[in-house]
Amino acid sequence: MAQLRRIKGFADLLPDDCRVYAHMEQTAREVFTRYGCQEIRVPILEKTELFARSIGDETDIVQKEMYTFADRKGKSLTLRPEATAGVLRAFIEENLDAQGDDAVKLYTCGPMFRYERPQKGRMRQFHQINVEAVGQAAPQLDAEMILMLTMFLRQLGLTALTLEINSLGCPGCRPAYQDALQDFFKGMHKERLCEDCLRRKLTNPLRVLDCKAPGCRELVAGAPVISDFLCPECRAHNDTVLSLLDRAGQDYMLNARLVRGLDYYVRTTFEVSSRDIGAQTAVAGGGRYDGLVKSLGGPDLPGIGFACGMERLALLLGAKQAKPVDFYLAVLDPRGLDPALLLAQTLRRNGLCGETALEVKSVKSHLRRANKLKARYCLLLGEREIETGNVEIKNMLDTTQQTIPFENILAVLTPEEF
RNA sequence: GUGGAUGUAGCUCAGUUGGCAGAGCACCUGGUUGUGGCCCAGGGGGUCGUGGGUUCAAGCCCCAUCAUUCACCCCA
Numbered sequence: 001m002a003q004l005r006r007i008k009g010f011a012d013l014l015p016d017d018c019r020v021y022a023h024m025e026q027t028a029r030e031v032f033t034r035y036g037c038q039e040i041r042v043p044i045l046e047k048t049e050l051f052a053r054s055i056g057d058e059t060d061i062v063q064k065e066m067y068t069f070a071d072r073k074g075k076s077l078t079l080r081p082e083a084t085a086g087v088l089r090a091f092i093e094e095n096l097d098a099q100g101d102d103a104v105k106l107y108t109c110g111p112m113f114r115y116e117r118p119q120k121g122r123m124r125q126f127h128q129i130n131v132e133a134v135g136q137a138a139p140q141l142d143a144e145m146i147l148m149l150t151m152f153l154r155q156l157g158l159t160a161l162t163l164e165i166n167s168l169g170c171p172g173c174r175p176a177y178q179d180a181l182q183d184f185f186k187g188m189h190k191e192r193l194c195e196d197c198l199r200r201k202l203t204n205p206l207r208v209l210d211c212k213a214p215g216c217r218e219l220v221a222g223a224p225v226i227s228d229f230l231c232p233e234c235r236a237h238n239d240t241v242l243s244l245l246d247r248a249g250q251d252y253m254l255n256a257r258l259v260r261g262l263d264y265y266v267r268t269t270f271e272v273s274s275r276d277i278g279a280q281t282a283v284a285g286g287g288r289y290d291g292l293v294k295s296l297g298g299p300d301l302p303g304i305g306f307a308c309g310m311e312r313l314a315l316l317l318g319a320k321q322a323k324p325v326d327f328y329l330a331v332l333d334p335r336g337l338d339p340a341l342l343l344a345q346t347l348r349r350n351g352l353c354g355e356t357a358l359e360v361k362s363v364k365s366h367l368r369r370a371n372k373l374k375a376r377y378c379l380l381l382g383e384r385e386i387e388t389g390n391v392e393i394k395n396m397l398d399t400t401q402q403t404i405p406f407e408n409i410l411a412v413l414t415p416e417e418f
Numbered sequence: 419g420u421g422g423a424u425g426u427a428g429c430u431c432a433g434u435u436g437g438c439a440g441a442g443c444a445c446c447u448g449g450u451u452g453u454g455g456c457c458c459a460g461g462g463g464g465u466c467g468u469g470g471g472u473u474c475a476a477g478c479c480c481c482a483u484c485a486u487u488c489a490c491c492c493c494a
Contacts, residue, residue, distance in 0.1 A: 309494030
């Protein structure tokens with residue numbers, strides 16, 4: 001019989017992995033809370049239309065990467081490929097703007113799904129930590145979100161990262177830039193632009209800027225830059241954001257070719273990347289999406305958000321050690337099994353952390369196990385102890401050892417001691 | 419969707435011109451009548467991804483297939 005295996009691009013996160021993921025989530029929670037963010041959890045399954053409308057029909061995500069299927073009544077549903085659409089849907093549906101706040105800041109984390117070929121740092125099911133801030137168009141919010149992201153990453157101990165920033169303009173000024181780009185690419189011969197870009201220059205000329213083909217990069221170097229086309233409002237917005245980052249001591253690089261893959265971004269876009277995790281370098285990315293909430297049927301509110309890829313952060317973080325435990329209870333005589341379990345229960349009721357042996361073994365083998373668990377104390381319960389009503393307590397760190405009456409254990413093993 | 423690489427013990431991997439299936443780590447036991455880590459000795463574990471083919475003989479050569487992985491693409 002063939003063994004059942006996990007499906008392609010879906011990973012089991014084992015205990016060693018989960019410690020790292022829990023650490024990321026805990027750090028995010030702690031840092032984001034300082035900024036007034038609150039947690040929200042939304043379904044991972046939504047109507048297909050939600051993603052098609054928000055992410056953009058022309059994007060690769062919608063065209064070929066979504067897990068879409070019909071439910072039992074024929075409704076088209078999709079496993080979320082990103083979090084923003086679902087969070088904003090909830091924001092609208094639950095009237096979260098009715099609180100009278102300047103901006104509603106929400107974070108969430110969980111699995112996302114994209115049907116792509118897996119490779120290093122790219123899974124079909126992957127995990128993101130996501131933040132959305134809705135209700136404010138002020139550039140100060142852009143700066144705050146970027147600073148919050150970098151504080152989070154620094155708190156995780158990650159420093160060898162690059163922050164890149166760009167402005168994509170707004171519906172007012174971007175068309176002029178797109179026209180200029182199209183003009184620029186119009187005369188380009190097939191030998192110079194790659195196949196994809198020949199198509200892109202008509203459908204979404206901004207994407208050509210992001211192409212990694214050597215020929216295209218060469219060409220793009222001479223292409224018009226968005227900053228020359230920004231309207232006065234976008235320019236002022238961008239200047240304020242950059243100035244605030246400067247004054248906050250935040251390093252960054254301007255990247256006029258930074259174009260994000262989702263259609264809804266306007267003005268500020270940003271990306272954090274690493275060279276140390278393979279070909280997929282982006283660890284976090286986001287931008288402003290004024291207009292998106294309205295286009296999803298909500299009030300006309302501006303917003304900005306970002307996502308962090310947890311798999312990619314995990315590649316940078318490395319393994320996290322298992323925590324030591326307080327005790328391990330070794331049983332050397334069958335009559336000790338019941339008392340051991342009850343004793344362990346008492347210790348745990350008092351806040352201690354540890355395990356009890358479930359079968360009788362040699363002292364040596366018990367101590368080896370205690371050592372492996374990194375137990376601070378190994379309690380021994382054998383024939384001698386049972387007959388005298390004592391327990392032998394061995395301190396695993398300094399190897400000292402004492403015999404004490406069963407009922408006095410808590411006097412020795414107090415939580416304060418740890 | 420396209421291209422490359424790799425599938426041998428729980429893990430990481432050796433395996434020569436085709437000739438009895440190996441190491442390190444991990445695990446278990448012992449070295450101490452009831453004392454861990456270090457050290458020493460011993461031990462358990464493998465349909466060599468799967469199915470065909472060539473051969474006296476295949477882990478090794480050929481074909482197919484599945485899986486994994488890296489990259490393109492795209493993105494977190």
